[in-house]
Structure formats: C-alpha cells, structure tokens
Amino acid sequence: MKQLMTTTALEETIATEIAVAVYFAAPNCGVCEALRPKVEALFSEEFPAVKFLYIKIEESPEIAAKFSVFSAPTLLVFFEGKEFLRKVRLMGIQELRDKIERPYKMVFNI
Template structure:
C-alpha cells in the first residue's frame, strides 16, 4: 500500500483504524495484537490497517506521525482519534464505542 492508496481508502471506507509501528519497537509489537483484537471483536466494521513506517517512506510526515506506536481512527474520512505511545485497550474501547454505535 502507498500513501495515495491509504488516503483513498480512508475517504472511501466508513471507518478505518491505522496502526503505525516502527522497527525494533517492543511496545509496538506487544500492543499491536491487542489493538487489532479489539477492532476484530468489538468494532468489526472498522477496517484495521497496520503500517510499518520504515517500509513506507514519507508516510510519517504525511499523517503527522512522529512517534511509534501511533493509532489513528477515522470515521467518514475525518480523523476522530489519535493515540500515541501509551494507550489502554479499555480507554480505546470507551472512546470509539459511542461514535461506532451511532454510525453502525
């Protein structure tokens, strides 16, 4: 996936979650399966995408991602939530639940 394809996907899909990670990031690797499982179990209509920022040069600047891990959640093409580094699964669920139920 390239930057243009990701931007297009964000505008075309009703809900998208993009998880950015970097190489040699222990927090990124430990947190990703938990975040991904949250979306699969609680928010199945949200399209979950994992981006390794070292594999897609320029993506960090394009989306304003300057630390890893970063989670961006978009509803109807607009950024709804941005969590950087420390994020609790319950906190994510609480923040996403209300708009998710309103849209879906």
C-alpha cells in the same frame, strides 16, 4: 489486517470506507509489538466494521510524514473520512474501547 504502501492508497481507503483504524509501528519497538495484537483483537472483536490497517513506518516513511506520525506506536481512527482519534505511545485497550464505542454505534446504527 492489510498493509498499504502508498499515501494515495491510504487516503483513498480513508475517503471510501466508513471507518478506518491505522496502526503505525516502528522496527525494534517493543511497545509496538506487544500492543499490536491487543489493538487488532479489540477492532476485530468489538468493532468489526472498522477496517484495520497496519503500517510499518520504516517501509512507508512518506505515509508517516503525510499523517504527522512522529512516534510509535501511533493509532489513528477515522470515521467518515475525518480523523476522530489519535493515540500515541501508551494506550490502554479499555480507554480505546470507551472512546470508540459511542461514535461506532452512531455511525453504524447499532
């Protein structure tokens, strides 16, 4: 897990990495804190080739604004530089797994 602090750095990472997941969280957000370890575990165990990034909205409001993140938690998943998935607030781990599995296998030839 890595936290980026600039819009440019995040855009560069999305452009250069094959797959990127960006998890946005807000302060005092119980859902954000409860869900984050589960989402992180999903990516590290099931989709290890996806670069997982964690952004604290209060520390990087310009990034949230640039990516139109107005609610927390928000998960953005990019494949080959294009936004593939946007989940806001309530998201099930099984639902995420189901939505990401097929494109992940296609992109990484698994």
